[in-house]
Amino acid sequence: MPSPDTRPASGAAALDDPGQARALLWQMLRIRRFEEKCAELYSAGKIRGFLHLYIGEEAIAAGAMPALAERDHVLATYREHGHALARGVPAGAIMAEMYGKQEGCSRGRGGSMHLFDAGRHFIGGSAIVGGALPLAVGYALADRLAGRDSVTACFFGDGAVAEGEFHESLNLAALWQLPVLFLCENNRYAMGTALERHQSQVDLAAKAAAYRLPSESVDGMDVVAVARTTEAAVDRVRAGQGPMFLEYRTYRFRAHSMFDPELYRDKAEVEQWKKRCPIETFARDAVASGLLAATARDELEREVAEEVAAAVAFAEAGTWEPVEHLCHDVYAREVRP
Amino acid sequence: MTTQTIAYREALRQGLHAALARDERVFLMGEDVGRYGGTYAVSHGLLEAFGEARIRDTPLSESAFTGAGIGAALNGLRPIVEIMTVNFSLLALDQIMNNAATLRHMSGGQLNVPLVIRMTTGGGRQLAAQHSHSLEGWYAHIPGLRIVAPATHEDARGMLLAALEDPDPVLIFEHALLLNVEGTVKGEPHPMELDHAVIRREGGQVSLITYGGMLHKTLAAADQLAAAGIDAEVLDLRTLRPLDDAAIMASVAKTHRVVVVDEGWRSGSLSAEIITRINEQAFFELDAPPVRVCTQEVPIPYPRHLEDAAIPQIEDIVAAVHRLMGGPGSGATS
Numbered sequence: 001m002p003s004p005d006t007r008p009a010s011g012a013a014a015l016d017d018p019g020q021a022r023a024l025l026w027q028m029l030r031i032r033r034f035e036e037k038c039a040e041l042y043s044a045g046k047i048r049g050f051l052h053l054y055i056g057e058e059a060i061a062a063g064a065m066p067a068l069a070e071r072d073h074v075l076a077t078y079r080e081h082g083h084a085l086a087r088g089v090p091a092g093a094i095m096a097e098m099y100g101k102q103e104g105c106s107r108g109r110g111g112s113m114h115l116f117d118a119g120r121h122f123i124g125g126s127a128i129v130g131g132a133l134p135l136a137v138g139y140a141l142a143d144r145l146a147g148r149d150s151v152t153a154c155f156f157g158d159g160a161v162a163e164g165e166f167h168e169s170l171n172l173a174a175l176w177q178l179p180v181l182f183l184c185e186n187n188r189y190a191m192g193t194a195l196e197r198h199q200s201q202v203d204l205a206a207k208a209a210a211y212r213l214p215s216e217s218v219d220g221m222d223v224v225a226v227a228r229t230t231e232a233a234v235d236r237v238r239a240g241q242g243p244m245f246l247e248y249r250t251y252r253f254r255a256h257s258m259f260d261p262e263l264y265r266d267k268a269e270v271e272q273w274k275k276r277c278p279i280e281t282f283a284r285d286a287v288a289s290g291l292l293a294a295t296a297r298d299e300l301e302r303e304v305a306e307e308v309a310a311a312v313a314f315a316e317a318g319t320w321e322p323v324e325h326l327c328h329d330v331y332a333r334e335v336r337p
Numbered sequence: 338m339t340t341q342t343i344a345y346r347e348a349l350r351q352g353l354h355a356a357l358a359r360d361e362r363v364f365l366m367g368e369d370v371g372r373y374g375g376t377y378a379v380s381h382g383l384l385e386a387f388g389e390a391r392i393r394d395t396p397l398s399e400s401a402f403t404g405a406g407i408g409a410a411l412n413g414l415r416p417i418v419e420i421m422t423v424n425f426s427l428l429a430l431d432q433i434m435n436n437a438a439t440l441r442h443m444s445g446g447q448l449n450v451p452l453v454i455r456m457t458t459g460g461g462r463q464l465a466a467q468h469s470h471s472l473e474g475w476y477a478h479i480p481g482l483r484i485v486a487p488a489t490h491e492d493a494r495g496m497l498l499a500a501l502e503d504p505d506p507v508l509i510f511e512h513a514l515l516l517n518v519e520g521t522v523k524g525e526p527h528p529m530e531l532d533h534a535v536i537r538r539e540g541g542q543v544s545l546i547t548y549g550g551m552l553h554k555t556l557a558a559a560d561q562l563a564a565a566g567i568d569a570e571v572l573d574l575r576t577l578r579p580l581d582d583a584a585i586m587a588s589v590a591k592t593h594r595v596v597v598v599d600e601g602w603r604s605g606s607l608s609a610e611i612i613t614r615i616n617e618q619a620f621f622e623l624d625a626p627p628v629r630v631c632t633q634e635v636p637i638p639y640p641r642h643l644e645d646a647a648i649p650q651i652e653d654i655v656a657a658v659h660r661l662m663g664g665p666g667s668g669a670t671s
Contacts, residue, residue: 073412107445116444123411123448128435134401135436138408138416145364145390145414152408165431168401175396329446330480332504335579337480 010225012285021291022300024223027062028279030304031082034091037308038081038098038112042258046315047098049111050127052079056253059278060185061086063226064153064248067234071121073139073152077185078113078127079252083155089117091307092314101318108321109329129190130156130163133182137169140178140243151237153181159190161207162198170211170245177242181233182208184245185220187252192264208245220248221276251276338524345493345515348522349379349455352494353417355526356501357387360415363501364391366402367419376421377457377516403429403454407437407506410452415501420456423472423510437506438481452507453500458486459512459550459600460648466636469644471600473510473549474607477578483507484577485531486549490520492575495529502528510577512550512600531576534584540570543658544588546611547598548574551649555598558654565655567662577607585611586619593624596657598649603631630657 015021035055041047054061057079065086068074076083084094089105097104098112106116106125114125123139126132136154143150160166161184173180190198201207208215214236218229226248233244251273255262262270286292327334343351356363365380365387371394374381384392395402399420406418420426426433433454440448460469477484483505487496493511500507537552538559547555552573559569572588574580589595595615599608608629615627633647 102445104445106443106447109445110443114443116447118444118447124440124444126436128431131404131431131435134404134432135408135411137401138405138410139412140408141405142409142412142414145409165400165404168396168398169404171396172398172401172405329442331483332441332449335483336582337579 010219010222012224012282012291013289014224015291018291021286022296024062024227025283025286026300026304027086028058028223029300030307031058031061031085032279033304033308034085034311035081037312047112051112051258052256053254054079054082056273057185057187057220057250058082059223059226060220060248060250063223064183064230067227067230068151068153071150073121073123073150075123075132075136076125076155077157080115080125084115084122087122088120089115089122091311095311095315096318099315099318101315102321103314103318130160130165132156133165133169136180137173137178140173140180141176144178149238151179151181151234153183155183155185158184158186158188158195158204161204162190170208170213173243174211174213179237180243181237182243182245184247185250186247187250189252191256192260204247205245213243213245215245217247217249220250221278223278223282340521340523342519342521343490345490345518345520346377346379348490348493349511350381351526352497353380353383354386355494356417356498357383357391360501362413362415363417364393364414365417365419366393366395366406368395368397368421370394370419399425399428400432404432404436406452407432407450410450411448416452418452418454420454422468423456423458424467424470426456434479438479442481449504450506451504453497453509455509455511457513458510459514460637460644461514463639463641463644465639469637471632473577474599474601476508477607482578483531485575486510486577488549488552488573490522492529494522494526496531498526499528499531503531510549514550518553532581534572534574534581536570536588537573538569538571540568540592542568542592543594543596543661544570544572544592545596545598545654546572546574546585548577551598551600554649554651555654558651561651561655562658567658569658580611580614582614582618585615589615589619590622593622594661595627596654596661597627597629598654599629599631600648601631602634603629604634606631625661628657628661630654
């Protein structure tokens with residue numbers, strides 16, 4: 001575990017690569033604008049089911065995902081639009097999935113909570129809290145047994161820490177020293193229950209440390225800190241030093257889902273966190289430090305707006321899977337039940 | 338081809354040995370499968386033969402190691418997960434139901450889970466209400482899973498091999514009372530297909546439809562019935578999902594009477610499903626209402642006399658057939 005004096009520097013001021021600064025801001029902006037459009041389309045009835053927005057937490061997916069290689073595996077939660085976008089799943093395929101169209105990345109079968117892209121090793125999209133952690137252990141076990149050097153990154157929230165599967169999976173991964181990166185997005189609420197109201201030990205890294213996983217907590221509102229910490233962790237896991245646990249301390253600005261009246265938290269608390277918006281703070285600092293031109297933000301906004309508009313057009317133009325295909329893919333070959 | 342007489346346990350072991358020897362992607366994972374040699378000694382000697390990487394002792398974490406099996410299957414291997422007993426599988430039900438069974442369809446056909454899960458099922462060993470149930474019928478409710486119950490020695494070793502060749506998750510239910518039963522196998526283990534039920538005894542007057550541990554009691558019942566002049570056919574389902582409707586209906590069309598013998602509870606059971614299908618597809622072939630012999634609807638109790646009373650016995654099957662054959666409107670002609 002890095003000692004304090006080797007801890008990666010954070011904030012835009014710590015960057016010296018304008019290309020990376022631009023890429024990080026672009027990624028956070030496209031996640032933000034994509035999801036704002038999703039909320040609008042939900043109200044318009046184009047998207048149905050559950051829709052969980054990542055707004056406020058974009059620095060994590062945007063910062064962490066570039067640390068992973070194409071051959072690595074990514075497993076995520078039901079709040080995974082940002083992870084899918086950052087992993088490179090085309091925005092159009094994600095939006096079409098939200099619409100339930102067969103051009104969607106899961107052929108429209110999964111919707112918002114179940115985005116998959118096997119070609120990009122993006123393995124969901126899981127709506128059972130904690131349910132992906134054992135799968136991540138298995139992905140890593142297979143890589144280990146086959147002699148591959150891939151890393152498996154598994155994102156989950158603070159709510160998952162209360163599930164038995166969290167504890168079973170960390171123990172198993174540590175016991176077998178498997179190349180798993182456990183990435184906890186601690187947004188302080190398990191749906192509507194605050195961390196202090198669902199955990200006896202609120203220091204989540206301490207829980208992982210109890211299973212002898214090297215563990216670290218990082219400011220999840222700081223995209224540079226996320227990127228640097230995650231890069232170091234990926235290197236360490238890929239080098240065969242066993243699994244690792246990172247806690248990203250973050251906050252969700254929007255409601256849990258589209259049906260949440262937010263009775264469980266004060267508006268003042270939300271406003272306080274919004275002052276730490278990962279996009280606004282990074283953009284401001286990057287311009288102030290001369291890393292990005294003052295015009296960069298507007299250029300990126302235009303680029304992102306075009307991409308989102310194209311994604312919506314792609315989804316609108318998509319087609320419904322024929323009802324005759326309803327029972328396809330239950331089994332590899334057609335089986336009469 | 339040489340014929341061997343071996344215990345069912347040994348047939349399972351031969352199947353595992355053959356599976357590990359023929360495909361290096363195959364590995365076995367579960368509680369005490371390695372150094373202990375398997376809770377029921379099924380995997381005895383495999384650790385020495387194949388090493389710790391492929392014969393993996395796990396913590397008592399059914400959900401994690403079952404999920405890890407799913408992940409490893411998704412990532413190119415052919416895991417065999419052993420769950421000690423069916424009641425413990427409930428701790429892994431989330432992984433089995435929400436991941437293994439759904440991922441292919443939910444991902445639009447992008448993912449497949451070529452995983453095999455083996456577990457012991459059934460009562461009869463005075464192990465009381467947390468080790469003795471027959472829940473394979475529950476699992477047979479779930480689209481995306483294939484459920485098999487090998488009752489013969491050739492199936493015990495061969496259905497595992499066929500299951501490993503299947504691209505979808507297969508759950509294998511091995512009845513604990515069969516482990517010491519001896520039977521014959523021929524030659525080397527070879528895959529036994531998973532698609533068809535098999536007639537284990539030909540007969541013309543009544544169809545006894547069963548599977549797994551109940552097959553042996555049903556065959557014994559058929560012998561007693563023969564002595565009483567009743568010619569029973571015994572159909573071994575082998576695969577519980579998907580059911581071999583054609584074999585079921587062919588037997589019913591031949592005998593016109595049916596008794597389903599199922600160690601599961603009666604309400605909402607596999608036996609209910611089978612009889613419903615017969616009513617849907619072969620109603621006019623029936624000369625009498627279908628009958629079933631199931632476990633009493635209680636948690637299985639510990640004392641021998643109560644456990645015996647709870648679980649279907651040979652005499653229960655014989656009595657059910659006699660009632661069916663002698664009942665009003667039976668239309669018996671022979």
